[in-house]
Amino acid sequence: MLRRLLIALGLAAVAGGGLGLVIIAATRQPNHRTLRSAGASPAGTSVPSTQVSSVPTTTQVPGPPTTAPAPGERRALTGRTIVIDPGHNGGNASHPAEINRIVDAVTLGKPCDTGGAETASGYGESAFNLDVSLRLRALLELAGARVVMTRSDNNGVGPCITDRAAIGNAAHADAAISIHADGGPAGGRGFHVIEPVLIAGHTEAIVGPSRRLALDVRDGYGTGSGMPRSTYAGHDGLDDRNDLGGLNLSTVPKVFIECGNLRNPTDAGMLESPAFRQRAAEALAAGLSGFLSGR
Numbered sequence: 001m002l003r004r005l006l007i008a009l010g011l012a013a014v015a016g017g018g019l020g021l022v023i024i025a026a027t028r029q030p031n032h033r034t035l036r037s038a039g040a041s042p043a044g045t046s047v048p049s050t051q052v053s054s055v056p057t058t059t060q061v062p063g064p065p066t067t068a069p070a071p072g073e074r075r076a077l078t079g080r081t082i083v084i085d086p087g088h089n090g091g092n093a094s095h096p097a098e099i100n101r102i103v104d105a106v107t108l109g110k111p112c113d114t115g116g117a118e119t120a121s122g123y124g125e126s127a128f129n130l131d132v133s134l135r136l137r138a139l140l141e142l143a144g145a146r147v148v149m150t151r152s153d154n155n156g157v158g159p160c161i162t163d164r165a166a167i168g169n170a171a172h173a174d175a176a177i178s179i180h181a182d183g184g185p186a187g188g189r190g191f192h193v194i195e196p197v198l199i200a201g202h203t204e205a206i207v208g209p210s211r212r213l214a215l216d217v218r219d220g221y222g223t224g225s226g227m228p229r230s231t232y233a234g235h236d237g238l239d240d241r242n243d244l245g246g247l248n249l250s251t252v253p254k255v256f257i258e259c260g261n262l263r264n265p266t267d268a269g270m271l272e273s274p275a276f277r278q279r280a281a282e283a284l285a286a287g288l289s290g291f292l293s294g295r
Contacts, residue, residue, distance in 0.1 A: 075144025080292050082140055083148045083168040083176035085246065086133035087256075088116035088126035090154035103162045105245030106202055112160035117183025119268040128271055129179045130154050132259065135281030136179070143289065148173065165249040173252045175213055175288055181271055182258035188232030189264050191225070193218045194256040196247035197240045209253035213291045214238055217255055220287025225280045227260050227270060253291075257284070 092099045093115035102109040116125035130151070137147045148171045150164050168176035182192075195214040196203045218237045222229060229237035241247070247254055259280055260267040270276045 075142070076289060077140060077292060078144030080144070080174045081146045081148065081171055082288060082292075083150070083171055083173040083252070083254075084133045084137055084140075085150040085164050085167070085176065085178040086126070086129035087178055087180040088113065088129060089151060089156045089158065090124070090126050091157040092116070092126070095157045098157055099160075101160070103160050103245070105161065105243065106199060106248035107242050110161065110243070110245060112162075113158055117181065117262045119262045119272060120265070121268070121272070123262070123268070123272050125181050125183070125262060126154055128181050128259070128262075128277070131274075132277050132280050132284070133179050135278055136284050139281055139285040140288065143285070161245045162249065165246050165251075165254070168254060169249075169251045171252075173254075174292055176250065176252050176254040177213075177217065177284065177288065178246055178254070178256040179284075180256060180258050182233070182261045183263055184230075184232055184258075184261040186263045186265075188230065188261055189267055190228040190230035190232075190237075191221060191260050192230040192234040192237050192239050192258050193221070194234075194239045194241055194244065194247070194258070196244075196250065196254065197242045199242060199248055202248055203250075206250055206253055210247075210250075210255055213253045213288075214255045216291040217257060217284065217287035220285075220290060221257065221259070221280070221283045224283025224286055225259075225276070227267070227276075227280070230258070230261075232261075233258070 092113055099111060099113040099115070101112040103112050116129075118124045130153070133149065134152075137149060140147050148167060150159075150167050164178065165176075193214045195210050196207055198204065198207050215238075218229075221227070222237055230239075233239055244256065246256065260271050262268055262271060
């Protein structure tokens with residue numbers, strides 16, 4: 001059923017209408033190979049209280065149109081909770097003192113957040129991340145899922161990386177995904193999905209399910225988006241890292257995805273395209289659905 005919903009929604013371009021979203025927090029980052037993570041507060045906490053700078057709790061943001069499911073149609077993700085984390089935030093780069101504050105990412109201390117990469121034409125990663133995340137949110141909600149966003153506009157600062165995992169933990173998410181686009185070498189192409197590694201006392205419970213999530217997201221995104229697997233990071237579209245607080249501190253299955261390389265001209269042309277961003281969202285929705293349905 002989700003496939004029919006994805007196909008139906010994929011036929012529509014993103015409309016300029018608004019979707020009212022209640023935000024919980026926000027973030028962003030410049031070079032993802034150096035600073036990419038999101039850490040968390042203790043499991044079971046409510047909305048983190050360590051936000052760097054608050055943004056309005058309700059805002060109107062553009063997103064894809066939604067349509068009601070056909071009468072009697074089963075919504076495949078009903079009862080599931082998914083956390084979507086659009087990496088970085090539009091105000092991060094102009095607030096260096098706030099985002100450069102060092103926080104505990106378990107294996108090392110890292111800046112609270114970073115500014116994110118951009119294409120040669122100036123299209124920023126934080127804008128890309130949010131756009132794809134809002135499209136993905138609409139698709140998942142059409143399928144019946146409860147979706148929690150870590151931010152819902154691109155005008156804020158923070159929160160710190162340590163709050164992003166905390167949001168997923170507090171939501172008791174069935175799956176969490178952090179959306180990014182890499183600032184890799186200009187000669188490198190493609191996407192890769194980052195999964196957590198085993199860290200004693202922290203990730204034992206999520207390494208297995210996160211691996212399955214990574215495989216499903218990789219396969220869904222690779223099949224549906226048209227973006228090739230990375231030629232410069234990881235192997236076969238997968239990478240594992242121990243320096244990302246968003247994975248190290250998560251208590252729920254979680255992955256990061258680098259949807260493409262903003263610094264590669266071919267990838268950049270795709271990432272800047274609204275049509276591609278819709279395909280990317282549909283492909284991610286298919287991957288998440290595959291994981292949650294146990295395929």
